[in-house]
Amino acid sequence: MNQLIISILAFVAGILLTIQGGLNTQLGILLKHPLLATLVAFFFSMCFSIIFVLSSVKSYPTTQQIKAIPTYLWFTGGLFSMLGVSLYYYTIPKLGVSTMISLGLCGQLFFSVIAGHFGWFGLPVEPITLKRSLGILAMGSGILLINLK
Numbered sequence: 001m002n003q004l005i006i007s008i009l010a011f012v013a014g015i016l017l018t019i020q021g022g023l024n025t026q027l028g029i030l031l032k033h034p035l036l037a038t039l040v041a042f043f044f045s046m047c048f049s050i051i052f053v054l055s056s057v058k059s060y061p062t063t064q065q066i067k068a069i070p071t072y073l074w075f076t077g078g079l080f081s082m083l084g085v086s087l088y089y090y091t092i093p094k095l096g097v098s099t100m101i102s103l104g105l106c107g108q109l110f111f112s113v114i115a116g117h118f119g120w121f122g123l124p125v126e127p128i129t130l131k132r133s134l135g136i137l138a139m140g141s142g143i144l145l146i147n148l149k
Contacts, residue, residue, distance in 0.1 A: 025092040034089035
């Protein structure tokens with residue numbers, strides 16, 4: 001897949017995450033608890049994932065491959081996902097969707113630059129450069145402009 005298509009898919013993913021944040025925030029408000037909305041969202045995410053896996057995966061990992069996966073990798077991604085999504089649902093009604101998403105993206109960008117610089121989590125090393133630093137500064141400035149009343 002070429003870089004343009006992959007970039008468009010990433011952009012669409014951001015749109016979809018904003019939509020789901022708004023919809024599931026409404027669900028959390030109606031259920032009177034953001035964790036209940038998170039539970040419902042992840043349950044249906046699991047259901048949809050099962051359908052997509054069963055209809056698209058051609059081969060599954062072997063028992064040896066499964067045993068080679070470190071124990072913590074089975075649950076830590078889900079834990080951080082649940083915490084992050086729950087915090088989205090909790091903060092969107094208090095901050096507004098554009099403020100929450102802008103701050104959330106800022107946190108993602110800031111941490112991803114640091115994690116990439118050090119190659120944490122087995123990610124490719126992407127050194128912090130002047131251009132990246134200016135990008136973070138521009139993003140921070142944009143977030144300030146978005147959130148100024």
